[in-house]
Amino acid sequence: MRNIINIKTALLFGFAVAGLSLIYTSNEVEARPNFKKIWAETYPDSKMLVAKKCGVCHPGKTKKEKNAYAQAVGKGLGKRKQTDKEIIVKALKAAENMPSPVEGKTFGDFIKADEQPPSKKG
CATH class of the missing domain: 1.20.5 (Single alpha-helices involved in coiled-coils or other helix-helix interfaces)
Structure with a gap:
């Protein structure tokens, strides 16, 4: 028993x-579940998101590591955990015109070429 x-x-x-x-x-x-979805909607013809997934902005093993493109997008977000779709799209579009670490090229040039923007000069 x-x-x-x-x-x-x-x-x-x-x-x-x-x-x-x-x-x-x-x-x-x-923290930001909509970023991949909004990025894919903003750049529907890009194959980079399929290949790189979160690596478009986070090249390392953790999400805390951000490349230069992610930092450029972050400048336009206004706050750390932005969820407003309009603001996120505006930040993505603003980052397109910002200079990349490659002299003479913007982040938009890399996105149009469907290439991963480099993080550092070199």
């Missing part, structure tokens, strides 16, 4: 932990 109570207690505890885990993990969202 004692084993049955222990099994029931263990199962109840396990279901409680599993339930709480599902509740808490379902509320986690990416």
Whole structure:
């Protein structure tokens, strides 16, 4: 009889932990989930997003690492966690006209050529 109570207690505890885990993990969202979607809508003919995914702006292993293009876009966002689609599109378009690390080329030149903008001069 004692084993049955222990099994029931263990199962109840396990279901409680599993339930709480599902509740808490379902509320986690990416800080800027719309950026890829808005980028794809802004540049529908670009194959770069398909090939690079988040690497268009984040060349490293973490999302905290940003290339020069991401920094240029960030200047036009106004705040860190921008969610307004109009503002994001304006920031993307403004970054097109900004000079890239390659002398004589803008970020827009790379986007039109469907190439990853380089992050550093060289």
